[in-house]
Amino acid sequence: MDRCSAIYNRETEEYDRCERESSRAEHALMALKQPVQSVADSRSRNKSTVHDAQSDSERTAVNLMNQGVRVNYMRGLAGPLYDEARRFNEIVDTKRCLPRAHRIPEIFTRRNEFLFIAAADTCYAIRSLRLAAEDIIRKCTPPTDKYEVNNGGVIKAQAYRHYYHTGNDLLRSIISADDYAKYIAEFGWFMKESREALMSEEQLNEWKKMNKENENVNHQ
Known part of the structure; x- marks a missing residue:
């Protein structure tokens, strides 16, 4: 009171x-x-x-x-x-x-209709932004599943990281993220210079180690 x-x-x-x-x-x-x-x-x-x-x-x-x-x-x-x-x-x-x-x-x-609509639009935009950020993080995270690793998952993740880098505005205006990652996975997989451009030495060594382990498992 x-x-x-x-x-x-x-x-x-x-x-x-x-x-x-x-x-x-x-x-x-x-x-x-x-x-x-x-x-x-x-x-x-x-x-x-x-x-x-x-x-x-x-x-x-x-x-x-x-x-x-x-x-x-x-x-x-x-x-x-x-x-x-x-x-x-x-x-x-x-x-x-x-x-x-x-x-x-x-x-x-x-209820003020104008404020209600504005608040709803703001919440929707924030939700869309959050989902987009989560999708980018998911794509840029190297996979742990062996099937995805064997099918270019690691280099795809590195391709996504390269694509979303702050200095690659021109690349993003030319091609979509999924198309770029798919292209790198299909045509850049066997190109040493492409791998070195997209992966650090530590990541390359880790990738080679994983490949070697997978080959041993397949032989067994």
Whole structure:
């Protein structure tokens, strides 16, 4: 209830500020609409100045009206706590829960369609980005399955790493990642220079060791 009171007081203070701002804007507009008293007044009251004052007056009036609606909502913020407060008898002042309410104020429950659509689009974009990143990581990770290793999985992973390197914008604009990896696996597998370009010495030695182990298993 103290929290509800603090929120209500804050909104009331904001309403007072909007009221002062609206009053100043209205008086400024009324002053510009008064008859011209001097040449200096005539020069300062051009159409642009009056138009700006009119717009400012309308804007502050709308802000005041909207804030008034918020204050009314916040006044009933503690309303749903009335039944709970009544159980404490005199310990809690139930007047602080008036007007009594059985539902949370609409301002907290209604759905803003524009914000809902924007949030949904953002979540969808983040999900797509996450899936794309996971797919890239999966493709760039050397396989551990012997079947994939025997069918060019290691060099494919290195090809994907080469493809997604930050300096290969031109390569990505010419060919897709899957087509590039497939090409390297089919035509670059027996090219020593291609292997050395895509694999480090340690990875080459590991690959040779795995191949040798697989050959021994096949012979047995």
